[in-house]
Amino acid sequence: TGSGKTTFLLVASLYMARRGKALLVFPTSALAYQAYKRLVDYAERVGSTAKIATYNSMLKQSEREAALAAVESGDFDILVITSAFLPKYFDRLARHKFAFIATDDVDSVLRATSKNIDRLLRLLGATDEVLKLAFDVIEAGKRRTKALLGGAEREAERAEEEARKLREELRRKAKELELGVFVASGALAKARRTSRLLLFRELLGFDVGGRAEGLRNVYDLYAKLEDPKAQVAALVKRLGKGGIIYVQDRELGRELAEYLKSQGIAAEHFLRPRKKALEAFEHGELDVLVGLASSRSALVRGIDLPHVIRYVVFVGVPKFKFRVRLEEFSVPAYLSFLYNIRVILPQELRFKADKLIAQLRRIAPYAAGLEKALRSQPSNSFEEYAVGVAKSAVEFVASLLSREDVRRAIESSTEVKLAYIGGQLYVLLPDVTTYIQGSGRTSRLYAGGLSRGLSVVLVDDEKVLAALRREMELRFDEARFEELPKADLDKILSEIDADRETIRRIMSGDFKPEELSSRDLMRSVLLVVESPTKAKTIASFFGRPNTLIVGGMPAYEVSTGDSMLTIVATMGHIFELPTSLR
Template sequence: MSEQPHLVAVYEQLCPVCGQHLSTAEIDAHQCRTKNIPLNQPYHLEAFREFEAFFRQRTGFQLTPVQRYWSKKLLLGLSFTALAPTGVGKTLLGIAYSGFLAQRGKRSYLMVPNSVLLEQVAQRLQTCCPDVRLLAFRGRMKKAEKEAFFTALMQKDFDVLLTTTAFFSRHREKLVPLTMDHIFVDDVDAVLKTSRNVEWLLRLLGFSEEEVRSGQRHPEKQVGQIWVSSATANPGRKARLFTQLLNFSVGRMKQAIRNVVDIALPTEIPQPYDVLATILRQLPSGGLIFTTTEAEARQVEEQLVSQNISVAAVVSDLPAARRHGIIQQFQEGKIDFLVGVATPYGLLVRGIDMPLRILSAVFVGIPRRTVGVQDLETISPQFLVHLAGLFRNHPEISRLLPYLRRKEETRQAVREIIRSFFERQDFSFLAPGVLVEENRLVIPDVSTYLQASGRTSRMWKGHLTRGAAIVLDTPARLTAFAERAMLYGIPFQTAQSPADVDWDPLRKELVNTRLQAELGALPQLEPVLFVVESPTKARQISQFFG
């Protein structure tokens, strides 16, 4: 009887050593035939032990389990999306890794969402890595300082470049002559708003213009690495270049890990300053107050100061030095509460990280966006997709939705259908959780709420602290907001008045979780290994997350 032929399976691009195809024969031999080294050798990293000691020495902290996982990927030279909730230590890891690379003669570029966080990162970097040559761009620089910055930039006289994402969008062409070994983007949404930004980022890593245009990488090409925070918005088409050239995708994350008590307090008063003051007197020092406009933020500041509450507004028309001074006073406990605006890229929504200082957030009005018939021609294509989704129960819009991103004529057809709803004042096809006020749609912005309230619940020494978020608005708006929030898995507690809230245990809990985090008495966030039966299924499942 003849022997059956031995079948060899080949798994495409899954060799952990060379990144090329992996055969069952190589698996049986535990050896990569391309480089002739054991398959498990890349994971026994001497560099990891060195970085672990460096991180502990420079920051005073041990790497958390999720930071250990990311560190190993970084030290393998991989590019990836850091898929995790806000406050788990991504920025601190980026700072420490940049300092570690600087000791090895490599350059890093740290990109943050705004000037407030830029100052915090600069201070942290200079504290834990004083030997690193930091080059940071600040909007309040004088002319001579800006000229000195660009001179140092062109002469490559730095180890770590630190800017906002807005700076990158404005000056990306000036950066192209540079090649970065490591790029960390702390707010990838802001970068992906402009498709061309992706191309320039790849050029900064060392890809040629031809490679970026074709989406094909030269097999032996050595380039830098990039890791980014998880996206909350839809990445544009150009984000596919990350997959084609660096083998990772910019995943989206639904905020699933947060430790916040969400409280809705209905009020019919348009400007509930007395109710707000009552709430703040019940909360411990260290909170954020969010309004819907900067004018309202100023009014809230004025009214609360008149009631002897320690509060200051952080708004865009303040000089940068004044804004930073107010935030510094807040951090030192000299100001009890800060007031800002609840917009997707507000100064206090994304740009402040104080796990031990920020315990609560109060929203004077639900975060929202309003749309009227006059706005239909000016809204972005991305927001038109979102708006059409709210009318998906309409049969024609439902039919056109899959083609909305591709064709302008489809977008125009959808605009005309939605325009007819406004003209007839017929919103019967509107999805739940959206209000109509004076023939304008009031669309709750739950994503901004999650970002803003997430300032109150952060990772500290690997532990998740407790936060509180209180929302004041009319009963109708709060009902709509709670409906939209449930789509994100966020349940609201409703109290009819501040007197109905049990403030004493809440205050103690907010303070005690921070004490417990300091002592290491809370459970840590850990990465989980998800094992499936085939590489194909693993690849498919990973695409859900990035």
């Protein structure tokens, strides 16, 4: 988050719109609306005549109708939509071929249904014939793998030869179609490993995947939570405009927004996307927005205003809080719980926990679909499998908490808290993803580097904070939590405001490039080795690499921190080095 993905996609869409239609897909209406506004601004600055349209829930009904009419008639060059638009209005989209499609959050597109892969490829120009041929290549590859595992070498050779011939035919037909360009961007870039996912490799030459990169420049402060409303009001008056307040329930969010207004602070809740509130916040008419501390919240993942957002305040440590019931099941919560307690379990229980962790990781990319399947009935075999994993996880955790020895071990640990609330047993543990994404609204990549931000946690549970601190320090070397009263707020705010001023000047066009220190933030490095196996092994030293297919051969891309390393193979010796000069 905050690494410049969206800016790249917007600029790329303006460039590619000269070749044909471009489609940009965003996970939320708030992000789609902000991206649309930025894209219009960019187009005006560079003198582009591209017709830009958008469809999202933040538009008026008349505006949505006009957008649908534009899609129907093809009266657009660039279309900005949400991931929900893709399946709902695919028939209208399918009337057009797109030269460029980019997803700002590929996870939200692929998690909804793997059929979205087919839809994206059709919009890029793939035909039924080509898609069937690509599936045939994938199936031949599967037969080869199965034969190798079974020791049937001749069968494996036949399958390999079949796959080679099919792939040659596929590349010839795909070349004739002149397929468009697809960019898959996302904070996680994880998807359920289905046969359809391999279509990207066979037709477009890359695998959807990635590794976590730590980009963060945030001061983490904390103070004990005593009087939420009064404390937040005092903090906002001290910190000023450009704040986001995260709460853990909607009722408190609405009450807090009203209380802040009564204290002379311009505040509105953003518990759902609200166009007027977002625009007022961006223009400085509102001091703060109040939203939910949830990874699905519009304010956690659906707002990108680097020139405006200076700080965030969490009212309570962001946490998973659940009873061990199937109706409250959450893949991230149960994964986090089992990860944290496995070390304190007896060996036989640890084995079961590890097995469940592996199963939960497999269904994690399908978490949104799983929730629907749990509420109704599974619609396919994978949903049945996922529901079965969820039930097994709930039963296993319930059995753990029924054991006195395990409960004592958990209560004495620093990772997980058990608490009785209203006579009900709850599990409490930190929601690290929400904290990273929420606090990350304050720290974004721009031309001068990574902007400074501030995050303040009002602590309602010391044990959950301790677990959050430990998780953050494991993920980010520079993450250090400091007590709010001991922090030099004047110095922190001075750094934050200096970055915001620079960002505003860049956005307005007043900033001169020579004012920046002359150094590249990231270099591109090409490494050539002999064999693909060596290339992949070396790339793996730096983490999980991305894979591109270039000229039928794999190229592995991986970040080393200050460089983007691409490793390719020559497939043999180019020159033989003499062993002797005689």
